[in-house]
Amino acid sequence: MSSQRRARITGSTVLTVLVATLGVSAAPGVAAEPNSPEAVPTPVHEIQGTTRLSPLEGERVSVEAVVTATRTFGSSRGFWVQDPRPDDDPRTSEGLFVFTGRTTPDVAPGDAVTVVGTVAEYYPGDPATTAAQSTTELVDAEWTVTARGTRPPEALAIGPDTVPDALTASPGGNIEAAPLRPDVYALDFWEAHEGELVSVVDVRLVGPSTDYDELYVTTKPAQNPSARGGTVYHGYDRPNTGILKIESLIPFSQRPFPTADTGDTLTGVTSGPVEYDSYGGYTLMANVLGEVKDNGLEREVTRAQRPGELAVATYNVENLSAVDGEEKFARLAEGVVRNLAAPDIVTLEEIQDDNGTEGVGDGVVSADETLRRFTDAIEAAGGPRYEWRQIDPVEGADGGQPGGNIRVGFLFNPERVRFVDREGGDATTAVKVEGDRRKARLSVSPGRITPGHSAWLDSRKPLVGEFVFRGRTVFVVANHFASKGGDQPVHGRFQPPARPSEQQRIEQAGLVRDFVDELLSVDRKANVVVAGDLNDFPFSPTLRELTRGGELRSLMDTLPPSERYSYVYEGNSQVLDHVLISGGPRRVSYDVVHINAEFADQASDHDPQLVRFVPR
Structure with a gap:
C-alpha cells in the first residue's frame, strides 16, 4: 500500500523501546510511567495547533483520548485517537495518529486511553527536500487503556458543500507556517481535520481502483464531471477539490479490497480518520467501508474509416x-x-x-x-x-x-x-x-x-x-x-x-x-x-x-x-x-x-x- 512507512525508533529509554516494539501497554487503570523528560498532560488540539506544524514538536506529552481506528498491517502500524472534549477553534484538529512501527497495537476503537509520546512531524522522504506535507503524530509511545466500550466521537459528514472550492492561497510558497483557514481553502480544511473521523455516503468513484488498493471518489458530484462518470481536470487554476482518496484499514484477509471502475458508486457509509499521503493527498483511512455498486461502464468502440479517409x-x-x-x-x-x-x-x-x-x-x-x-x-x-x-x-x-x-x-x-x-x-x-x-x-x-x-x-x-x-x-x-x-x-x-x-x-x-x-x-x-x-x-x-x-x-x-x-x-x-x-x-x-x-x-x-x- 502506498501509505506504508518504515518503522522508526527515536531516542528514548529502554522501557519506551520495549513498549513501542513489543506492543506492551500498562494494565487498564494503571497510568503509564513517562520517561525523561517528564510528559506534560496536553489536549490534542494544543498538539495540532493552528498551522500544519505542531507548536510542540519534540516535546513529551500525555494525552487522554478515545481510540477511533487502528492500522494493524504494513510497516506503519499504529492507532488514531480523538479528544472527546474539543475546543471551539475550527483550525485545530482533535485527532492524532500514534505510530507503533511494525508493532500491532493492542487497542480497539472505543478504548479510552492515556498515551504518553513524543510529538513528531513525519515526512515521507527527506524533510529538507520533499514537497509532501507532514503528518503530526506521537512516536516512542506508551499507552494505558483506562476504559473499554467508550463511544468514539461522531464522524464529520462530508457533503457537496463541506470542502471549500479553492485549494489554497496562491502564491503561498511554503504554506506550513501559515495560519489555517479551513472555511476558505480545501487543503486547510483537511489539515484542520487531520486524524479526525470523517464520513461519506453514496459517493461516485472518479477513477478505477488502483494496484495500490486505493479508491478515488468525489464529494462534489457537480464539479467538472466527465461524460463517463469521472472528474475532468481543466486547468492549474481549477483544481478538483472534491476528490478524496480512500484506503482500507480492514485486513484484506477479512475483506478483500474492492475492484471498481470509474463511474461506479461506493454505497452506504464509508468512514475513518483523515491522513495525508504523498500519493493522492488527504486520504480517508476507512475502518467502515461501503459496498461498490457496478454502474456498468463500457469500453468504447470507434467507427471504421471510410474508403477515402x-x-x-x-x-x-x-x-x-x-x-x-x-x-x-x-x-x-x-x-x-x-x-x-x-x-x-x-x-x-x-x-x-x-x-x-x-x-x-x-x-x-x-x-x-x-x-x-x-x-x-x-x-x-x-x-x-x-x-x-x-x-x-x-x-x-x-x-x-x-x-x-x-x-x-x-x-x-x-x-x-x-x-x-x-x-x-x-x-x-x-x-x-x-x-x-x-x-x-x-x-x-x-x-x-x-x-x-x-x-x-x-x-x-x-x-x-x-x-x-x-x-x-x-x-x-x-x-x-x-x-x-x-x-x-x-x-x-x-x-x-x-x-x-x-x-x-x-x-x-x-x-x-x-x-x-x-x-x-x-x-x-x-x-x-x-x-x-x-x-x-x-x-x-x-x-x-x-x-x-x-x-x-x-x-x-x-x-x-x-x-x-x-x-x-x-x-x-x-x-x-x-x-x-x-x-x-x-x-x-x-x-x-x-x-x-x-x-x-x-x-x-x-x-x-x-x-x-x-x-x-
Whole structure:
C-alpha cells in the first residue's frame, strides 16, 4: 500500500523501546510511567495547533483520548485517537495518529486511553527536500487503556458543500507556517481535520481502483464531471477539490479490497480518520467501508474509416516488450482491431527492446521481436497484417525503465497506405526537410528530429515517417515527451507547486514545431499529423508552444470539455496524449477511445485516440 512507512525508533529509554516494539501497554487503570523528560498532560488540539506544524514538536506529552481506528498491517502500524472534549477553534484538529512501527497495537476503537509520546512531524522522504506535507503524530509511545466500550466521537459528514472550492492561497510558497483557514481553502480544511473521523455516503468513484488498493471518489458530484462518470481536470487554476482518496484499514484477509471502475458508486457509509499521503493527498483511512455498486461502464468502440479517409491513431502500450505474456499482446491487439477499427497508421509509444528490463547494459536494443509479436497478435485478432518502422535507440539513452530501451514507432497497413523508405535514418542522424518542386520530402524515412539536441537527454526522440495514401503524401510525427517526474504535487506544502520537468517539454515542443514549420515552408498545404504521449495538458505551455501561430491545431480542444481526457491520475481525468494536425487535412473526425484509463482491468494505462481525414 502506498501509505506504508518504515518503522522508526527515536531516542528514548529502554522501557519506551520495549513498549513501542513489543506492543506492551500498562494494565487498564494503571497510568503509564513517562520517561525523561517528564510528559506534560496536553489536549490534542494544543498538539495540532493552528498551522500544519505542531507548536510542540519534540516535546513529551500525555494525552487522554478515545481510540477511533487502528492500522494493524504494513510497516506503519499504529492507532488514531480523538479528544472527546474539543475546543471551539475550527483550525485545530482533535485527532492524532500514534505510530507503533511494525508493532500491532493492542487497542480497539472505543478504548479510552492515556498515551504518553513524543510529538513528531513525519515526512515521507527527506524533510529538507520533499514537497509532501507532514503528518503530526506521537512516536516512542506508551499507552494505558483506562476504559473499554467508550463511544468514539461522531464522524464529520462530508457533503457537496463541506470542502471549500479553492485549494489554497496562491502564491503561498511554503504554506506550513501559515495560519489555517479551513472555511476558505480545501487543503486547510483537511489539515484542520487531520486524524479526525470523517464520513461519506453514496459517493461516485472518479477513477478505477488502483494496484495500490486505493479508491478515488468525489464529494462534489457537480464539479467538472466527465461524460463517463469521472472528474475532468481543466486547468492549474481549477483544481478538483472534491476528490478524496480512500484506503482500507480492514485486513484484506477479512475483506478483500474492492475492484471498481470509474463511474461506479461506493454505497452506504464509508468512514475513518483523515491522513495525508504523498500519493493522492488527504486520504480517508476507512475502518467502515461501503459496498461498490457496478454502474456498468463500457469500453468504447470507434467507427471504421471510410474508403477515402485515412485513419491515424496513437497508442501508449505501457512498456510492451517481447518478454510480456500472451495476454497483454492479445488485449492490446483486440483494442487495435475492435475498439480502434484497425487504423491505417498507428504511432506507438513505450515499445521496449526484445528482452525488456531483463537486460540492463547487455547491448540488446532491437525491438523486432516485440513488434513481430504485436503484429502477429493483431492478425490473430482479425486485423490486417501490419508492417512496422522504427529506429533502435542508443543503449540507455532514451529514458524509461532501465534496460528497456524505450522508443516510439509506426505500425501501418500496407493494403491501405505505403511507407516511403529512404535509407540513412539511425539513432543519431537528424532528419531534414527537402524541397522538390514545392513538394516537401524527408531526407531519411523514418528519421529522428534533432536527436543530438540536449532537449532529448534521457528522453524519447520523435520519429517522422513519410506515407502515401491514394497518391497524397502525409507526414506523421510520433512523440513521447519527457515525463513529469520531479514535479511537485498539487496537494503538497509548496503552493503553487513547481513544475521543473515542464522546461524540457517546452524545449522539445519547440524543436518539433520548428520541424513542422520547415515542412510547411516548403509546402503550405502539407498533410502533417503530430501525435503521441506529450506528457502535458492542453492548457500547458508545452501545448502553447506547439500550437503557436496556428499552424498546428490541437484536436483535443475540439471536443466538449467533459470529454477532454485520455488518462486518469489521482482521480483526475486528464490529458497526456494528443493529436495535432496542420491545415492540410480535410473532413477531420477525431475520437478519444476510452478503453483503459477508467477501468481497473487495463491493457495499458492510457486511452488511444485517432484522427480520420481526407488528405489534401
